[in-house]
Amino acid sequence: MIxxxxxxxxxxxxxxLEIIRKRGVLRIGTPGDYHALSYFDGQKFVGYDIDMxxxxxxxxxxxxxxxxxxxPELVSGLYLGKFDIAMGGIPRTVSRQFxxxxxxxxxxxxxxxxVTAENQERFHSFEKVNLPGVKVGVAIGEVYxxxxxxxxxxxxxVPFENHLNIPLAVRSGQIDAMMTEMPLALxxxxxxxxxxxxxxxxxxxxxxxxxxxxxxxxxxxxxxxLIMDEVKLKGVEQQLMAKHTLIESxxxxxxxxxxxx
Numbered sequence: 001m002i003x004x005x006x007x008x009x010x011x012x013x014x015x016x017l018e019i020i021r022k023r024g025v026l027r028i029g030t031p032g033d034y035h036a037l038s039y040f041d042g043q044k045f046v047g048y049d050i051d052m053x054x055x056x057x058x059x060x061x062x063x064x065x066x067x068x069x070x071x072p073e074l075v076s077g078l079y080l081g082k083f084d085i086a087m088g089g090i091p092r093t094v095s096r097q098f099x100x101x102x103x104x105x106x107x108x109x110x111x112x113x114x115v116t117a118e119n120q121e122r123f124h125s126f127e128k129v130n131l132p133g134v135k136v137g138v139a140i141g142e143v144y145x146x147x148x149x150x151x152x153x154x155x156x157x158v159p160f161e162n163h164l165n166i167p168l169a170v171r172s173g174q175i176d177a178m179m180t181e182m183p184l185a186l187x188x189x190x191x192x193x194x195x196x197x198x199x200x201x202x203x204x205x206x207x208x209x210x211x212x213x214x215x216x217x218x219x220x221x222x223x224x225x226l227i228m229d230e231v232k233l234k235g236v237e238q239q240l241m242a243k244h245t246l247i248e249s250x251x252x253x254x255x256x257x258x259x260x261x
């Protein structure tokens with residue numbers, strides 16, 4: 001705790017944007033556990049946030065380096081100087097703002113349930129899920145434990161440390177449903193025919209993802225927000241979402257080409 005406090009004082013007194021430019025490398029901490037946003041297959045990182053990190057680095061005129069980091073260690077890793085920005089499917093919350101700087105929100109989403117195709121009719125409403133004996137899987141330490149408990153007080157909430165294990169548990173029958181963000185649910189529905197999104201159950205309040213920076217790094221925060229605005233205005237955000245199967249798309253796009261415009 002003392003070490004982190006000392007690192008916090010040092011980081012808040014430095015200009016991280018200038019340090020990144022002098023270093024020539026933007027370091028990104030990411031868990032690599034989130035398909036379509038930040039996924040590490042053992043050799044390389046892929047996903048929407050990975051493309052965004054590369055674009056940020058390009059705009060800053062530096063290289064990018066990805067630091068594989070456990071999700072619970074993303075905040076501490078920022079203050080220990082292991083990386084400059086944390087990325088990878090991180091929901092934007094009021095409580096997190098006390099610990100870090102959060103960028104503008106991106107990819108507005110609601111929450112959905114993912115079930116097997118054979119259970120799609122069985123769990124067609126909240127009432128059918130909110131029953132004793134029904135098991136709902138959620139990511140541990142995220143907003144879903146609280147949300148699932150609110151919407152399904154009669155069901156059994158099963159927390160998972162790794163996002164990647166939850167759809168596997170749905171397919172195997174270990175749990176009956178997975179509560180997650182709509183973009184991720186759509187990704188699994190598109191890539192795994194066994195899994196289906198229950199669209200009726202996207203009635204929860206909308207949320208957004210964000211990227212995390214150390215407290216006090218206003219110049220770097222302003223720069224990242226500016227670049228994120230630019231990407232949105234160019235329409236690249238939607239194109240990248242389609243590229244990574246985060247939205248339903250009627251055709252393919254060439255999102256990479258837009259980065260050069």
